[in-house]
Amino acid sequence: MAPVHEARILGIHDTEIGKLAPLTTWDLIGQSTAGALMDAALDIGVLDGILCTEPMVGGAARHAVAVAEYLGLSERLTVCETVKNGGAAPLSALVTAFDLVESGRCQAVLVLSVDTVRTGQDPSRTLAAFAGMRHAVWEQPFGMTTVSAYALMADAYLRTYGLGRDDLASIPVELRRYAMTHPGARHREPLTVDEVVASRPISTPLRLLECPSVSDGGGAVIVGRPSIAANGRVRGRLLGSGRGTTHDSVAYATTLDRTGCSVSSGRALTAASVSPADIDFAMLYDSYSIAVALQLEEIGFCPPGQAPAFVAEGGLRLDGPTPVNMHGGLLSHGHCGSAAGIQHITEAVRQFRGEAVNQVPSPELALLHGEGGVLSTNCTAVLAVD
Amino acid sequence: MTPAADEAARTWWDAARAGTLLLQRCTRCETLQQPPGPLCRSCGSPDDLDWTDGDGHGHVVAATRVHTTTYPHLKDALPYWVAVIALRDGARIVSNLVAVPDDTTLADGQCASLTFVQGPNGALPVFRLDPADCGARGGAGA
Numbered sequence A: 001m002a003p004v005h006e007a008r009i010l011g012i013h014d015t016e017i018g019k020l021a022p023l024t025t026w027d028l029i030g031q032s033t034a035g036a037l038m039d040a041a042l043d044i045g046v047l048d049g050i051l052c053t054e055p056m057v058g059g060a061a062r063h064a065v066a067v068a069e070y071l072g073l074s075e076r077l078t079v080c081e082t083v084k085n086g087g088a089a090p091l092s093a094l095v096t097a098f099d100l101v102e103s104g105r106c107q108a109v110l111v112l113s114v115d116t117v118r119t120g121q122d123p124s125r126t127l128a129a130f131a132g133m134r135h136a137v138w139e140q141p142f143g144m145t146t147v148s149a150y151a152l153m154a155d156a157y158l159r160t161y162g163l164g165r166d167d168l169a170s171i172p173v174e175l176r177r178y179a180m181t182h183p184g185a186r187h188r189e190p191l192t193v194d195e196v197v198a199s200r201p202i203s204t205p206l207r208l209l210e211c212p213s214v215s216d217g218g219g220a221v222i223v224g225r226p227s228i229a230a231n232g233r234v235r236g237r238l239l240g241s242g243r244g245t246t247h248d249s250v251a252y253a254t255t256l257d258r259t260g261c262s263v264s265s266g267r268a269l270t271a272a273s274v275s276p277a278d279i280d281f282a283m284l285y286d287s288y289s290i291a292v293a294l295q296l297e298e299i300g301f302c303p304p305g306q307a308p309a310f311v312a313e314g315g316l317r318l319d320g321p322t323p324v325n326m327h328g329g330l331l332s333h334g335h336c337g338s339a340a341g342i343q344h345i346t347e348a349v350r351q352f353r354g355e356a357v358n359q360v361p362s363p364e365l366a367l368l369h370g371e372g373g374v375l376s377t378n379c380t381a382v383l384a385v386d
Numbered sequence B: 001m002t003p004a005a006d007e008a009a010r011t012w013w014d015a016a017r018a019g020t021l022l023l024q025r026c027t028r029c030e031t032l033q034q035p036p037g038p039l040c041r042s043c044g045s046p047d048d049l050d051w052t053d054g055d056g057h058g059h060v061v062a063a064t065r066v067h068t069t070t071y072p073h074l075k076d077a078l079p080y081w082v083a084v085i086a087l088r089d090g091a092r093i094v095s096n097l098v099a100v101p102d103d104t105t106l107a108d109g110q111c112a113s114l115t116f117v118q119g120p121n122g123a124l125p126v127f128r129l130d131p132a133d134c135g136a137r138g139g140a141g142a
């Protein structure tokens, strides 16, 4: 169905990433909203929609509505919803924002995704929250952790393709290469494959340096009709999107060979009428090393079983076939709890504007993927420069 | 029992705690499903579900040795193994591997069989590694 209205990304904002106390989730909401409006050169009065991801720490019971009253927007909003589907939430909210503007229901939608999971609560509560993400009846009684769930995917993957137990180690190393030159990244010290392999096992085959460390932070994106913006900056448009799921928990997964990423990305590429070879860069949800390998293969950036070789040979670099996560990704730029993934979107827009730290030369097409759980919720979007 | 459990889960866990591994079988399409539920997830039938005793033999599809846990009550049990077992009967189950020697490298298609350990709420169905071929299909078969 042809859109009634055009929609573009009009403004973006990133917060700092790290230990941000005494700043709270609400400070970051204020910062991100003001920052995105300033970037778009828009007054707050143009907003008639808000989509908020639900923070792990510091959110309200009816979060988006609480954000609306906090910003003085309550009555003027025609859409005000909290999005809660794990790591896919920021990208899923972005796609919904495009739907709302293209359908004519909204003229400008604020996508807001911030969290203070690092300093906003005691670390033991954060650990308990992560444990609570596994299935209460069929996984928790056996002590499955979130890392273990990804570790099971990694073990199955390495066995299926006869790969070595160290073969995923180049993934965090390649993302760190980008973070090292990015002043906003949380982890900027050099990293080698040997250091990844030597880091302590968390849940075999995954080691410490193949797992994210959580930070505070987030950001915001404004999607709106291009006619309301006058700043003339390069804006991204949505060419196609897809959502997909094959399971929520490992206990219900009928196969570990394939996830909802293949479903959502297939739908997005079809909707956009493009193939992986057309994509100039990708923003993948690198919650763990294995997540990158599975996404590269299921989206079709490299053949099954070949992601480790593809990465080790420089496949993710600026001069490689598919630059990925040029800000350093969740593993090195930072993982902000429920807001993880919002800075994948803002980085993609910076790339389109030609303002990125690690700039892909004149990119025209980007693929973004977000996933939550253990590749449980999946959302893929193909964005085009505009 | 956790509030997340339904009637099928209560039946399954009651049996497990008493030392029996139950598998839910659809008599219409002959699918065994784990976890059990209110209907057959293969054919959709809500009226043809039955229980059968699993024979308890299978192979390891995927396994991980957990060195850091988010469960305070399991800190003393570290390291422990979590695995996905493909049962010979046809269902898959998430469980633990027990009595795994420290220097073990799991073979692809490693056979395993059911045993029970005492958990905080009764018997817990877990798996031990079998040295011999259990007749499960080889390869990782993830």
Ligand SMILES: [Zn+2]
Binding pocket: B026, B027, B028, B029, B030, B031, B040, B041, B042, B043, B044, B045
């Ligand atoms: Zn059936």
